[in-house]
Amino acid sequence: MVPVSGPTTGEARGAPCWLNLSARDLGAAERFYGAVLGWTFRRGALGDAYAVGERDGVPVAGIAAVAAEMAVPVAWTVFFGVDDADATVGRIRERGGTVGVGPVAFPPRGRAALATDPEGAAFAVWEGRLVSRWQVGERQAPAWVELHTRNAFDAAVFYGGVLGWAEGGPGRSEVSYEDDQVVLRHDGEAVARLNSGPVESASPRPQLRPRWLVRFRVRDLEAAEAAVVEHGGSVVPGGEWGGVRPAADGERRVVVRDPDGALFTLEAEERE
Numbered sequence: 001m002v003p004v005s006g007p008t009t010g011e012a013r014g015a016p017c018w019l020n021l022s023a024r025d026l027g028a029a030e031r032f033y034g035a036v037l038g039w040t041f042r043r044g045a046l047g048d049a050y051a052v053g054e055r056d057g058v059p060v061a062g063i064a065a066v067a068a069e070m071a072v073p074v075a076w077t078v079f080f081g082v083d084d085a086d087a088t089v090g091r092i093r094e095r096g097g098t099v100g101v102g103p104v105a106f107p108p109r110g111r112a113a114l115a116t117d118p119e120g121a122a123f124a125v126w127e128g129r130l131v132s133r134w135q136v137g138e139r140q141a142p143a144w145v146e147l148h149t150r151n152a153f154d155a156a157v158f159y160g161g162v163l164g165w166a167e168g169g170p171g172r173s174e175v176s177y178e179d180d181q182v183v184l185r186h187d188g189e190a191v192a193r194l195n196s197g198p199v200e201s202a203s204p205r206p207q208l209r210p211r212w213l214v215r216f217r218v219r220d221l222e223a224a225e226a227a228v229v230e231h232g233g234s235v236v237p238g239g240e241w242g243g244v245r246p247a248a249d250g251e252r253r254v255v256v257r258d259p260d261g262a263l264f265t266l267e268a269e270e271r272e
Contacts, residue, residue, distance in 0.1 A: 014163035014173040015186040016136050016145055017081035017126055019061040019214055022072050024260055026051060026065040032258050033063070036227045036266075037216055052131070059131045060142045060216070072101065072114065074260040076214040077124050078145045078192075080163055085111040085127040091162045103127070117158055119149050119210035120201045125163075138190045140270070144215040145192050148241065152194040156182040159194070197241055206263055207255060208242040214264045215253065221268040225254050228266075232259035240265060 023029040026049055030041050039053035039060065049065040066072065082088040085103035092099055092115050100122075102113030110128015117123065135141045149155045156175060160166050165175045165184065173186045182194035199210045218224040225235060236255040252268035 012081035012130060012173075012186065013083060014165050015081055015184065015191050016078050017130050018079040018134065019136075019143060019145070020077050020079060020124070021061065021063045021262060022074055022077065023063050023065050023262075024074060026063060028259065029063045029065070032231050032233065035231045036224050036233070036256075037218060055142050058142065059134050073122075074258075074262050075122065076262055076264050077114065077122060078212045078214065079112070079124045079126045081130065082125045082127050082163065085113055085125055088125050088127075088162060089113050089115070095158050095161050097158065097162070117149075117155065117210070119155065119199070121147060121149060121155075121210040121212055123212055136191050140217075142217055144217070144267070145212055146215070147192070147194040147210075147212050148197055148199055149194065149210045150196065150199055152180075152182045152196040153177075155194050203242075205242055207236055207238065207240065211263075213240055215267045216264060217267050217269045219269055221252055221254065221266055224266050225256070228256045228258075233257055236263065 021029065030051060033039050033053055034041065037053070037055070037060075039055055041051040041053055041063075043051050051063050052059050053061050053063060061076075089099050089103060096118040097115050099113055099115045103111045104113070105111050106128070110126055112124055112126050114122065114124045136143045136145055138144060147155060156165075160175060163173070165173050173184055173191070176183045176185065180196065183190050184192040184194070200208050201210060203209050228235060234257050236257060238255075240253065240255055254266045255263065256266060257263055
């Protein structure tokens with residue numbers, strides 16, 4: 001599911017290394033996300049069922065028309081870089097997670113596995129080559145990822161053990177604790193946060209379940225929100241915590257669904 005062209009996961013061990021949408025129809029997804037996020041698309045090396053979404057020529061995320069074939073939900077998934085997919089899958093199971101798919105080989109480029117953590121939040125791991133110039137971050141990067149879970153510190157123990165956050169060494173990610181959140185940094189830059197909150201594993205509303213949320217930054221939040229509705233998606237009331245936790249003052253974000261139901265967040269770019 002991950003396109004390739006650049007470095008290997010040895011340079012991004014334990015850090016987010018890609019975002020991927022499992023979709024039903026690639027053409028329909030391209031039209032929707034192109035209209036909402038202003039992306040252009042190129043077909044990658046993984047066949048006609050896969051495309052890479054780019055903003056201003058920089059890769060942001062992939063879309064794979066595999067939801068039906070692989071019997072996986074239509075959803076956005078965060079991938080983390082690992083040295084050894086088999087060993088990582090073993091650690092996921094040892095620590096109470098569930099492996100749903102894989103490791104699956106995408107020769108000669110790498111291997112992937114889809115899993116859920118003990119609280120039910122879905123994520124994926126990737127061993128192999130990475131996309132050049134891809135990034136997530138809190139500042140001007142085109143995307144950001146954050147775990148919403150019952151207890152961020154318990155989650156950090158799980159992911160730290162699975163992804164080797166505490167092992168140190170070249171290419172490893174680092175964890176810090178800031179304002180009751182767990183912050184994951186790579187090369188000194190924040191690349192993810194783990195946030196405790198009022199989640200419900202069995203909630204009928206997906207936005208209230210433990211999950212890795214994906215935010216995409218847009219230049220014009222109001223225009224992007226209007227484009228969601230115009231192109232068959234919907235706005236999800238209540239924000240990222242489903243209305244259970246109030247939004248922070250000054251937040252300019254909108255939670256939406258694409259026409260097939262995949263949740264993601266639109267976030268206004270910071271004005272310089």
